[in-house]
Ligand SMILES: CC[C@H](O)CC(=O)C(=O)O
C-alpha cells in the first residue's frame with residue numbers, strides 16, 4: 286500500500302457545519318496551519334461549491350472569492366482547490382476561481398449524472414488546472430454503475446475520480462467494492478471522501494486505501510456536514526501507525542485542531558440521533574441544517590423528516606423537498622390528532 290494524497294476540506298465541507306460563516310482571518314489561520322503541516326491540497330469554497338451562496342443553500346458570511354483569494358495568498362506549498370456543482374456554479378465562477386489561483390476543481394454531481402460534468406472538466410483542463418470528478422451519494426449505486434460513470438469523467442479529461450459517501454451510509458465492504466471497481470476501470474487516480482454517520486469514516490478510508498485508493502479526504506476535527514468527515518489528524522495518525530508516510534506533521538495538525546479549529550466550532554461533532562438516522566436512511570449530510578430548521582418551524586422531530594427523505598431517495602439539489610416533506614408530515618399529524 287502507498288500513502289495517499291490527502292485533501293483537507295475543512296474550509297469547504299466544514300462550512301456546512303458552521304452555517305457558511307468562515308472569515309478571511311480564519312481561512313488564513315487554517316490554511317497557514319495546514320500548509321505548514323504539509324497538507325498538499327486544501328479545499329476552500331461555499332459548502333455546496335462555487336456560487337452556492339443562495340437562499341436555497343445558505344448565504345456565506347464572507348464572499349467566497351475573498352476567502353479563496355486569502356487561501357491562495359496564504360498557501361506557500363499547498364494547492365488550493367474548490368468544489369463546483371454544475372448548475373449551481375457556472376463557467377464564469379470557474380474561470381474567476383482559476384484566475385485567482387486555485388490549482389484544482391472538484392466537479393460534484395449525483396453519481397448517475399457524470400455526463401453533466403463534461404463541459405466543466407474540459408474547461409478546467411483548458412484553464413490549466415487539475416480536474417477531479419466527485420461522484421456524490423455513491424452508496425445509492427452498485428460498483429459497476431459507478432465505474433461506468435467514472436469512465437465518462439476520465440474520458441472528459443479528469444485527473445481523478447472520487448467515490449463520495451455523502452450520506453455516511455457505506456460500510457467497509459461497500460467501499461472496497463466501489464473503489465476496486467473504479468481502480469480496475471480507470472487509469473487515473475481514485476479518491477474516497479467519507480462521512481462519519483455510522484462511525485466508520487476512518488475505517489472506511491482505510492478500506493478505500495486497501496482497495497487501492499490514491500487520494501483521501503479529511504477535515505480537521507471532523508468539521509464537516511452532518512456527522513462530519515474523517516478527521517485529518519486522526520487519519521494521519523492512523524496512516525503513521527501503518528507505516529504510510531504522507532509527509533504531514535501530526536503534531537502541527539493536532540495543535541491546529543485544538544487551538545484554531547475547536548474554538549470556531551459551536552460544539553463537538555457527534556453522531557447524535559439526527560446524524561445516525563440520516564446515515565442509516567442514506568440521506569445526504571448537507572441536508573442536516575435545513576432539516577433542523579424545518580423541524581423547528583413545523584414542530585417535528587428531525588428524524589421523521591430524515592426517514593421520509595430517505596424513503597423518497599432525495600439527492601443533492603433537492604433541498605426544496607425538505608420543506609415539502611416537513612409540511613406534509615405536519616399536516617398528517619394535525620389530521621390524526
Ligand atoms: C455539493 C456539496 C456536498 O457537501 C459535497 C460533499 O462533500 C458530499 O457529497 O459529501
Ligand SMILES: [Mn+2]
Pocket residue numbers: 298451478480509510
Ligand atoms: Mn462531504
